[in-house]
Amino acid sequence: MKLTTYLNHELIRSKRLASEDPKRSFAAAEMVLELSSKHQLRLISGQALFHMAYACRVMSDYGKGLNYAFQSLDLLKSCEDVIGICRAQNIIGIIYFYFGAYDDAISYFLSALPLAQKASDANLETSILNNIGEIYREAKNDDKAFKYYEKALKIALENALMVNASAIHLNMGEVLFHSKQYDKSLTHLTRAYVIIKDMNHLLEQGEIETKLGRANVHAGQLSKARDYFLSALEKLKVVENKFYLVDLLVEMASLDVISGKSPMRNLNEALEIAIAQKFEKKVADIYLLISSYYESQRDYRMAFDYYRNHHLKLNEVDASNLSKKLEILSIEIARSNDVSERHELNIINERLIKDVEVQKQALEQMREKHQELIKENQYDELTEVLNRRGLEKRSKQFFENQSRIKGVMMILDIDYFKRYNDTFGHVRGDWCLKTIAKGLGELFRDHLFGRYGGEEFIAFVRCETKEDAIDLMEQARKRVASMAIDRGLSDGTTVTISVGGTFGELSADQIRQAVDMADKALYQAKDEGRDRVMLMPANLL
Secondary structure: OOHHHHHHHHHHHHHHHOOOOHHHHHHHHHHHHHHHHHOOOHHHHHHHHHHHHHHHHHOOOHHHHHHHHHHHHHHHHHOOOHHHHHHHHHHHHHHHHHHOOHHHHHHHHHHHHHHHHHOOOHHHHHHHHHHHHHHHHHOOOHHHHHHHHHHHHHHHHHOOOHHHHHHHHHHHHHHHHHOOOHHHHHHHHHHHHHHHOOOOOHHHHHHHHHHHHHHHHHOOOHHHHHHHHHHHHHHHHHHOOHHHHHHHHHHHHHHHHHOOOOOHHHHHHHHHHHHHHOOHHHHHHHHHHHHHHHHHOOOHHHHHHHHHHHHHHHHHHHHHHHHHHHHHHHHHHHHOOOHHHHHHHHHHHHHHHHHHHHHHHHHHHHHHHHHHHHHHHHEOOOOOOEOHHHHHHHHHHHOOOOOEEEEEEEEEEEOOHHHHHHHHOHHHHHHHHHHHHHHHHHHOOOOEEEEEEOOEEEEEEEOOOHHHHHHHHHHHHHHHHHHHHHOOOOOOOOOOEEEEEEEEEEEHHHHHHHHHHHHHHHHHHHHOOOOOEEEEOHHHO
């Protein structure tokens, strides 16, 4: 096999691997670059650099991608490869778009467009026209976006580029949806779906089904929307595309709200994926959605917590965007041969470096303050043990790596605490609460423990048998009785606690059920005279 034939075969393999395994795609193209450079095959080297840039784009490594794309463009220009130049300019425009440098992106797209037309490459032409439409859509210029989409769609249909046509219909549907032309939006989404549904394109099908589900939610067709969402969920999980899965989960949460259900399960899953995948803008958007939900439930403290998270994340996104601009500028400085231009770019670069440093410092201060506020909001101000919010968050961590844990869930309540307050006053009552909280906190140091509200505390402790559970509850009761004497809590009146509990294997989603049963056991303990423990039968869990 000739070397050029082998290298071209490897480039085809690199292209095929780009979407499913970009690391292998990059490695294949890099190997081609090494061999082609060694044998001075400039055209193949330029093509290899383009495939490396494309793989970097898929991996969201935009800085390296832009660098490789520029190198590719220089080599392909020297070889006068019109299609290669067009593709390189297109990928440069796409990367500039991801950097948010829209003017530069459009400049490269407009340079590539006549080359695609000259080469009669309808696939590239529709891609470039669609990309220009995407920039105008992002810039909220829907009229211009739609004009470019229409041009792209016409060429795609004339040349039977049906996958392209489906993607363009989808984009047109999005523009129309956001401009509140819902019927027209649904028409384009339906056309996109009709084209793609019988092809083996699960990712595209899942994306369109998500948008169709959203359109049907808006139209009040909730059952139909649910069907689309479930179908999209199945497809996106097969192709393991996390980006569109986050969008789907957010739309499913919207359906939950309209159906009278809590959206938190879907929003929490979307948030976990977005954080893990570093989809920072999506993380910020989800924080805002969660904040709005808690506000609608009149849980203003939680609403404020998540709104603060939203604000912090937006600042992180801004800092990241500034760093991206600095990255672009560094590449442009390295490419420039004009002395005066390099001088001007260096001045801008120095200013940006200072701006990035200032923003990083401000962001770090915000993070530190944020962590202080998180601690404040998760801990009870009086007793300094976990509050309800802290218990909820800590319980998720407690069960993070295990589906079920055997143990006892208990509620501990100070007996006749109102009488204590009335007798000694609230200052003494607060001291009593703090003292008991400290003693119980020491007892349950390595377990889940906090203030449930008022004079009630909650604990979940690992143990193996019912007898162990009762022993732990008795230890807590006796600890308080001992402190009442040793630390002078009683002072003429008895200070005791009643403890209600339930024992068994517990999963994260059974915490509420276990607390309810422990609460019933607590009331039974109080009905039978207080200063005692009561354990619910294990078979109730």
